[in-house]
Amino acid sequence: MHQYSTSTSVILSKDSRDIMFYCDVMVHHSISNKFLLHAILTSAAIHMSTIETDKSQYWVATALQYHSRATLGLNEALKNYSSASDAISLCSLAMVINSLSLSRERLRGEEIDPVAELLQTRKLLQGLSVCLDQTIGGNLWSGSFEAWRDQLIQKSSNPKDTVHRDLLTHIDNTNSIFGHMGIFLSQHEKFPEYQSKSEEFIQTILHKTNEMATYVASIESEHKNEYLTACTSLFSYMEIFQTEQGATIIAWPLAASDFLVSLLMNGDDIAMLIFMHYGVALYLCTLHSFSKGAGKHLVEKLSRTLEIKRPEWIEVLLWARTSVLRDM
Secondary structure, three states: OHHHHHHHHHHOOOOHHHHHHHHHHHHHHHOOOHHHHHHHHHHHHHHHHHHOHHHHHHHHHHHHHHHHHHHHHHHHHHHHHHHHHHHHHHHHHHHHHHHHHHOOOOOOOOOOOHHHHHHHHHHHHHHHHHHHHHHHOOOOOOOHHHHHHHHHHHHHOOOOOHHHHHHHHHHHHOOOOOOOOOOOHHHOOOHHHHHHHHHHHHHHHHHHHHHHHHHHHHOOOOOHHHHHHHHHHHHHHHHHHHHHOOOHHHHHHHHOOHHHHHHHHOOOHHHHHHHHHHHHHHHHHOOOOOOOOOOHHHHHHHHHHHHHHOHHHHHHHHHHHHHOOOOO
């Protein structure tokens, strides 16, 4: 718990309000809700696996154990939703983040199916959406989430804790940014170089996604409108990520229709191409979070499958694979 409250919760945050949410609120509710406690400990163990790299397998195994307990506990809590609605919503949110992190962290010899992992994360996102709709009467993007978050912060905060408040003010004044870059990275001498590379990468992803949409518009297919709708929504989510530097792109699978997902499951070439572009964007979005670039295995799986089926796409396939091998 010490690891989570002093370090992991900060890494998950983009500003002082987020720190209060992920630290104060989460910890406060976990005291009386063991399933949320297990979700928090999962996050801390995942984070430790990136710090103590010589013990990475131990921490991954620990994270998987806590993740399993959190899943079982959450399923049990859902039977009596009204008694712990806030804790259930908080746990659902934590489990989405943990699942993304664990999607590429498995014990040695364990097979990973990135498409199945994607579908599981999408189900978690759908569950979170339902929880939030019942808890706050809104969704992730209507502003209701922020109102609910701030309400929980107010309930959990101690107005006499001036040291904590002053620290959070200092964090905001240092222009903190999202992810596992450290909240003071903006003050680092190499930050301008990082920022330039990041913006260049985002522009490249937007350009490639626009090229994909142009290509899809030129083909003949009974699913053409479905493809174009997906390309448009993915591009929009990427633009939001570009301006806000947040994790909005993580939620894009919710915008993908059930029909598009079924096409992906059935090996449809264009559906795989669209989700491959999503995987590249997801990699960039989480490159400096403790998940260390979720989306990498999805890109590798889909690009290699498409290389066999559609060798004429080799240029964009190689671009995608190269993109998820980079660091900044």
